[in-house]
Amino acid sequence: MEDTTPSGRPVRVLVADDEAMVRAGIRAILARDPHVEVVAEAGDGHEALALTRRHRPDVVLLDIQMPGLDGLTAVARLRREPTTAGVIMLTTFGLDEYITRALEEGADGFLLKADDPRELLNGVRAVGAGGAYLSPRVAARVIAGIRAHRSAHPHRSLDRLTQRERDVLAGLAAGLSNAEIATRLHLVEGTVKAHVSAVLTKLGARNRVEAAIAAHEAGLAG
Structure with missing residues (x-):
């Protein structure tokens, strides 16, 4: 997995949590990776939005329950x-319901504070490189929910996808970044980016996570 953004510079992170001690703990974990840089901290959602506009981070870590703006x-x-x-x-x-709504609203990843600290680093690296990331425990719940509701909620058809687009979708389902998919499929990264856009459009998915879920629903992912 890549340790930097596609441009080769460190992954710039904004941490938003209303508890100062939690923010300090997150900063300490991220400081273990020299390719990750915390550029700002926010204590609520409003401040997170303002600091995102100011600092333009690559990744925003958002706590769900914060005062003012969750x-x-x-x-x-x-x-x-x-x-x-x-x-x-x-x-x-x-x-x-938190996981579902977060993904519906466009989140690229979901982690639990009780997860192994390595999952935080893995998630920041993956999302910073243009990918998506669910911690194993969250992914298990998402997949279990998909299986439980498959009959009531028919999956998106992949019939409109070309074989190459299916290959790219399989990479998305595996949580790979565009660069990693390009390496796997022996393509240039720009071509993969175009295929990802086509996949999202054809599936009616708003982001990479929704596309990955569609792949699981259709049995494309292992």
């Missing part, structure tokens, strides 16, 4: 702004 509302507002920042929800509460 993380779920904040990610929805970020997705209406001209920012390319990836968003990871980081929370104590792994409730299914």
Whole structure:
């Protein structure tokens, strides 16, 4: 997995949590990786939006329960702004409704505060490189939910995808970045980016996570 952004510079991170001690702990974990740089901290959702506009981070780590403006509302507002920042929800509460809404609002990742600290680093690296990331425990809940509701919620058809687009979708389902998919398929990164856009359009998916879920629904992912 890549340790930097596609441009080769460190992954710039904004940490938003209303508890100062939690922010300090996150900063300490991220400081273990020399390719990750915390550029700002926010204590609520409003401040997170303002600092995102000011610092233009690659990744925004958002706690869900914050005063003033919660993380779920904040990610929805970020997705209406001209920012390319990836968003990871980081929370104590792994409730299914939180996970579902976060992904629907456009989050690129979801981690639990009780996860192994290595998952935080893995998530920041993946999203910073243009990918998506769910911690294993969150991914298990998402997949279990998909299987439980498959009959009631028919999956998106992949019939419109070309074989190459299916190959790219399989890479998305594996949580790979565009660069990693390009390496796997022996393509240039720009071509992969075009294929990803086509896949999202054809599936009616708003982001890479929704596309990955569609791949799981259709049995394309292992």
